[in-house]
Amino acid sequence: MAESLEAALAALRPALLDAEHLVRAVGAGRRRRGGAAPPRWERAELRPVDLKAGRHLQVVTYAEGAPLTRNEPLGAPAEAAVDELLAQPFGNWHVQTTTETVQLRVTKKGEAQVHRSTSGTVQHTGHDRTKPHLIDPGDPLFGVLGAGASKRRQVDAFLRALAPAVDDAPLPADRPLRVVDLGCGNAYLTFAAYRYLASTRDVELVGVDLRAEARERNTAIAAELGWSDNVRFVEGSIAAAPVPEADVVLALHACDTATDDALAQAVRWQSPLVLAAPCCHHDLQRQLKVASPPPAYGLVTRHAILRERLGDALTDALRAALLRREGYRADVLQFVDAEYTPRNTMIRAVRTGAAWDAAAEQEYAELTAAWGVTPYLQALLDAGQDAGTAAS
Numbered sequence: 156m157a158e159s160l161e162a163a164l165a166a167l168r169p170a171l172l173d174a175e176h177l178v179r180a181v182g183a184g185r186r187r188r189g190g191a192a193p194p195r196w197e198r199a200e201l202r203p204v205d206l207k208a209g210r211h212l213q214v215v216t217y218a219e220g221a222p223l224t225r226n227e228p229l230g231a232p233a234e235a236a237v238d239e240l241l242a243q244p245f246g247n248w249h250v251q252t253t254t255e256t257v258q259l260r261v262t263k264k265g266e267a268q269v270h271r272s273t274s275g276t277v278q279h280t281g282h283d284r285t286k287p288h289l290i291d292p293g294d295p296l297f298g299v300l301g302a303g304a305s306k307r308r309q310v311d312a313f314l315r316a317l318a319p320a321v322d323d324a325p326l327p328a329d330r331p332l333r334v335v336d337l338g339c340g341n342a343y344l345t346f347a348a349y350r351y352l353a354s355t356r357d358v359e360l361v362g363v364d365l366r367a368e369a370r371e372r373n374t375a376i377a378a379e380l381g382w383s384d385n386v387r388f389v390e391g392s393i394a395a396a397p398v399p400e401a402d403v404v405l406a407l408h409a410c411d412t413a414t415d416d417a418l419a420q421a422v423r424w425q426s427p428l429v430l431a432a433p434c435c436h437h438d439l440q441r442q443l444k445v446a447s448p449p450p451a452y453g454l455v456t457r458h459a460i461l462r463e464r465l466g467d468a469l470t471d472a473l474r475a476a477l478l479r480r481e482g483y484r485a486d487v488l489q490f491v492d493a494e495y496t497p498r499n500t501m502i503r504a505v506r507t508g509a510a511w512d513a514a515a516e517q518e519y520a521e522l523t524a525a526w527g528v529t530p531y532l533q534a535l536l537d538a539g540q541d542a543g544t545a546a547s
């Protein structure tokens with residue numbers, strides 16, 4: 156049922172200023188009433204952020220696609236910012252708190268249609284379905300990209316892993332952040348990562364893929380979004396594509412050893428942050444088929460499905476170990492519920508520069524010797540070191 160717009164907007168105000176319970180709010184779109192002036196910004200996003208100086212209200216406004224971020228202290232400055240935004244003639248407000256989601260739409264008659272729901276709220280159960288999206292699923296970005304619901308969930312979950320890692324990693328603050336998405340395919344992650352990261356800093360993002368049609372499609376989308384100056388696409392292999400050394404390396408489901416190529420590039424560039432969600436793992440699977448398993452493990456490897464799962468686990472454990480060898484703090488984690496993709500493992504590595512010790516080296520040597528395997532990533536990294544030694 157339609158209600159007074161003034162009253163409905165006034166009712167949103169306390170939720171926007173409640174920094175304990177606000178998750179995120181977005182004001183966007185024009186009002187449809189004939190002659191209605193456009194809002195000053197195409198879109199405004201609000202969310203609480205914890206800074207060294209304490210909790211603030213982050214306000215991101217978009218003009219001609221370009222985001223401008225400011226962090227307002229709670230109290231009078233935040234109130235003034237919220238009042239200014241509520242006074243803008245946005246056509247919609249989407250407000251998500253820890254207990255409910257409020258959707259306000261301005262009708263043609265200039266009234267408010269308000270929908271409240273408790274579904275999709277943040278219950279902190281650990282299930283992705285109940286977690287808030289970092290980027291609103293209704294964001295026009297997804298309309299342009301055409302990503303399906305499952306892909307949006309995967310990308311959103313990837314961003315949820317990226318968000319704290321970006322705060323944690325030793326990233327440069329005096330120049331634009333250089334990010335690459337290796338094996339970017341249709342660039343759902345590339346564009347979503349840009350949308351997210353560019354709301355707080357200057358970002359230059361390059362997507363790399365073997366396929367010419369991916370580059371052509373993605374370049375056209377970047378132009379449509381008005382992001383061509385900051386988001387570009389290169390056709391070529393991860394190992395050889397001409398891209399600048401990146402601060403943040405992303406790889407989502409880069410096939411088989413393409414993930415190893417991405418990790419090896421990150422090591423070569425000494426990238427401070429790497430997030431890679433691997434896809435299939437054929438390299439070690441092939442080696443396990445012919446190698447003799449350690450005594451007693453034959454009971455596992457005689458079953459193709461179990462050998463495959465073991466191969467996946469070994470591959471990612473050894474990848475993480477090799478990243479530690481190269482001066483990274485590396486973890487393997489589940490980044491999204493299996494219902495959205497069975498390929499839901501992520502390797503997260505933050506460069507610390509600390510080399511591994513003799514015990515870690517021995518552990519790695521024992522595990523590879525026991526299974527009779529040489530991971531592709533090891534071969535890549537060793538070849539890189541040999542080339543470096545030969546050149547020096």
Ligand SMILES: C[S@@+](CC[C@H](N)C(=O)[O-])C[C@H]1O[C@@H](n2cnc3c(N)ncnc32)[C@H](O)[C@@H]1O
Binds near residue numbers: 344394
């Ligand atoms: C499964 S798709 C994933 C695409 C995208 N990251 C996503 O998650 O939607 C894998 C992509 O990696 C690309 N690819 C595979 N091997 C590659 C390599 N060595 N260099 C560059 N791209 C590669 C493929 O062309 C494909 O587009």
